[in-house]
Amino acid sequence: MNIGFIGLGVMGRPMAEHLIDAGHTLHLNRVKETSQHLVDKGGKAAASARAVAHASDIVILMLPDTPDVEAVLFGEDGVASGLSQGKLVIDMSSISPVATKTFAKRIEALGCDYLDAPVSGGEVGAKAASLTIMVGGKEQVFERAKPLFEKMGKNITHVGGSGDGQTAKVANQIIVGLTIEAVAEALLFARKAGADPAKVRAALMGGFAASRILEVHGERMVKETFEPGFRIRLHRKDMTLAVDAARALDLSLPNTAATQQLMNAAIANGDGERDHSALIRTLELLAGGPR
């Protein structure tokens, strides 16, 4: 199948490569040195997003944020200008659920289909084709795209209508961010109270405090190894999506807001490129500095 893939960053490159390996012809935009290997494997470099859409049956986007998706879809020589009836746009970026509903309507008005299908699992999951994929859109459109999702991910859920995939992704990032913050408060509390955080973590692993975060990120906090993983700067973007959507919904999310603020402080103190488990360092600062 002719598939467009726009957004060849850290996540997009391995995802596109899995589709090439599965035998698809990929049409790529803005091929750089980092993505030249995809052309070497048979990918076609196109001159614009419009040209990508023109050449493809399905166009996949994997871009940093809402404005990037809007520009690529609806900007000059954008995807929308190259679409024709029956084509499918799949946005796998993590962007605003509110804007997504508008984007879907505009693409559907052209006689095309739209899915939002953000992922979690990071670079490791993208490389291993083990991403969690949360999909919003019509059931039959989801079924059409499913074989492609199965080349990129493992845990694939059709959550609901347009925007619901992005909503699930934001919900995921709220839980992950706030649980990391919770584990950081608890382990820092333990240390400051004179206990060994490693032993406290071990004691808590069997009970209701047990989580993937306590297991993985709790260990990073105990060992103070903060290589990403998932960067605080990127997680702040997701918390901002949550806070912005909450404002649009007149919804009060007190701990999401507070955790976004802590991430601002983390970035201000030079930890933006560290793993999000480094949020414990920001709490240390509040407590008078490390140790």
Place this chain on the structure above:
Amino acid sequence: MNIGFIGLGVMGRPMAEHLIDAGHTLHLNRVKETSQHLVDKGGKAAASARAVAHASDIVILMLPDTPDVEAVLFGEDGVASGLSQGKLVIDMSSISPVATKTFAKRIEALGCDYLDAPVSGGEVGAKAASLTIMVGGKEQVFERAKPLFEKMGKNITHVGGSGDGQTAKVANQIIVGLTIEAVAEALLFARKAGADPAKVRAALMGGFAASRILEVHGERMVKETFEPGFRIRLHRKDMTLAVDAARALDLSLPNTAATQQLMNAAIANGDGERDHSALIRTLELLAGGPR
């Protein structure tokens, strides 16, 4: 062995019964109608905490809060007045880690041993003898008490010195409370954004958002079944222990503090006796009322 057990509430009764079933002679204080069955099974009713301590080799406390433990240990006719050299006091209540270090010193000054050994797992865990037990105190004292702990719990950890068991329990309650709040923010966000919270929860179960809380309490939120479980009123007590200890340590725990405040609001709105997963109802109120 002669064992004193003071505090025959919802937790203490089944814990004491397991020790009787294991063949120990239990000395009990303030036997009421609800605990008469323990006397019928061979437990001895004593006239005071002092009399309990006098008759026992090991005295176990399972009381509501720090002032109760202080009064039973050091008040008139308290445990301390009935102790003699070599006896062991085990406080299984969930109380202040800071006060615990003082209590331990005062008991050890009498030539006796002291362990703090708070539990998690609730009434269900107490009845099933499957409690998680977090122990602070000397290693050899822990070994002395271990056979008794094994009659009441499964996941038994010697965390460190005096107070460290209580510190671990507070850390546990911070993580549990804040993770419940996180799941509540995420599922309410999903619902208000128009997605099905049940499907969002299912989509998130395989990734980094996965936790015992998302599994158990997330389901209670989706189904709106808020029978305890663990009452918000009791969890607020634990959050207050955390906030008070943080003040004593000059430690800033922003989300613990905010979550304690939400629990105040939950209790003000009549939800104090509901399960802590009902915290989502307080967030609903902030968002303009249920649904």
